[in-house]
Amino acid sequence: MPQHPVPPAPPAPWASGPGRAASQAASQTPDWNALADTTAARGRRRKWVLIGGGALATVAVAGTVAALVVGSHKSDKSASGLPSPQKLPSSPASPEPSFSQVAPPPPPNPRDFIASADKDKAPLSTKTLFPHSKPSLDKRKYDRIDTATTEDCASATQGGLGSVLADNGCRKVLRATYTRDGVAVTVGVAVFDTKAAADKAKEQSTGNIASLSGDGPSFCRNTACRLTANAEGRYAYFTVAGFLNGKAVPDDDKEALQAGRDVAGYTFRRIMARANAQASASVATPTPGKKEA
Structure with a gap:
């Protein structure tokens, strides 16, 4: 990381005279290099924050997809696997097939x-x-x-x-x-x-x-x-x-x-x-x- 010159400390508030005036004048002039460095540092921190947030979001989405996939597998397993005989629902008795029957002739009268x-x-x-x-x-x-x-x-x-x-x-x-x-x-x-x-x-x-x-x-x-x-x-x-x-x-x-x-x-x-x-x-x-x- 590059080294920047440290700005001079402001004069003490009790200082007076030309030194104080010069000091106040110097303090009112912006340190453009320091501002540039500060802005660059903020940009780098913001970039890392965005990258970190995106990574966390990606991890969250991946976790959600994985949960859905696992849930889907569980659902498929329960759907494809037959329950035990005791849990099978009792199916209603299927109706007997009906056939048209011709009534036999009555027996002869002796x-x-x-x-x-x-x-x-x-x-x-x-x-x-x-x-x-x-x-x-x-x-x-x-x-x-x-x-x-x-x-x-x-x-x-x-x-x-x-x-x-x-x-x-x-x-x-x-x-x-x-x-x-x-x-x-x-x-x-x-x-x-x-x-x-x-x-x-x-x-x-x-x-x-x-x-x-x-x-x-x-x-x-x-x-x-x-x-x-x-x-x-x-x-x-x-x-x-x-x-x-x-x-x-x-x-x-x-x-x-x-x-x-x-x-x-x-x-x-x-x-x-x-x-x-x-x-x-x-x-x-x-x-x-x-x-x-």
């Missing part, structure tokens, strides 16, 4: 298959209609002792029932006899072409079905017995119940009455089993002439 001979094509005999030799009917056990089939419907009847069956187009009569504790029941199933004919035969019924005794003594011949008449589909069925010893059934009897009801109920179930079997077979077996999809 009674339709026994309503007419056109649809009732299953084998029919005493073996298929009365297959049990010792049926348990409502927890009461019976023995089957005889069966018979005849196409002459009137020959399987007594009284006016033969004419009723013939007049309504009876095709054949299937009979079976069951016994229990000295009571015997014969059931006869008359077969018609249509349900209407069977219903009519039931409504017009009179007389009774002829009993089958097998190898034992005849029963319910020219004596009072219990009778029932019913119809299901194209079948009309009749029972006659009495005592094996040929004794007449009294009005207050309960044994023959119960036996007749048991066998009639069993016959109804056997006819419906026939209907159900044919209905099930029609669903399992495709219709001839139609190709399966």
Whole structure:
């Protein structure tokens, strides 16, 4: 740094005379060199202040950018990283896809298959209609002792029932006899072409079905017995119940009455089993002439 001459000290205030006047005159003349040096020094200090301030500003800006970059990295990390399973929000159950469904056709009515001979094509005999030799009917056990089939419907009847069956187009009569504790029941199933004919035969019924005794003594011949008449589909069925010893059934009897009801109920179930079997077979077996999809 260059050396400048030091200005002379001002005269003491108590000085007087020419010296003081000369001194005052000298002090009133500016020291241009000193002023120039002072100005230059101030300029240098201002320059350093500006440079220092700019550097600090640059450092502050750099720090801010670095903070933003770090913050950005943290944000990106949290956005790209999956949270732990416990923090995953529970998503609402997505709706099941809906498909247009064609409603399946209703199952066939079993009674339709026994309503007419056109649809009732299953084998029919005493073996298929009365297959049990010792049926348990409502927890009461019976023995089957005889069966018979005849196409002459009137020959399987007594009284006016033969004419009723013939007049309504009876095709054949299937009979079976069951016994229990000295009571015997014969059931006869008359077969018609249509349900209407069977219903009519039931409504017009009179007389009774002829009993089958097998190898034992005849029963319910020219004596009072219990009778029932019913119809299901194209079948009309009749029972006659009495005592094996040929004794007449009294009005207050309960044994023959119960036996007749048991066998009639069993016959109804056997006819419906026939209907159900044919209905099930029609669903399992495709219709001839139609190709399966």
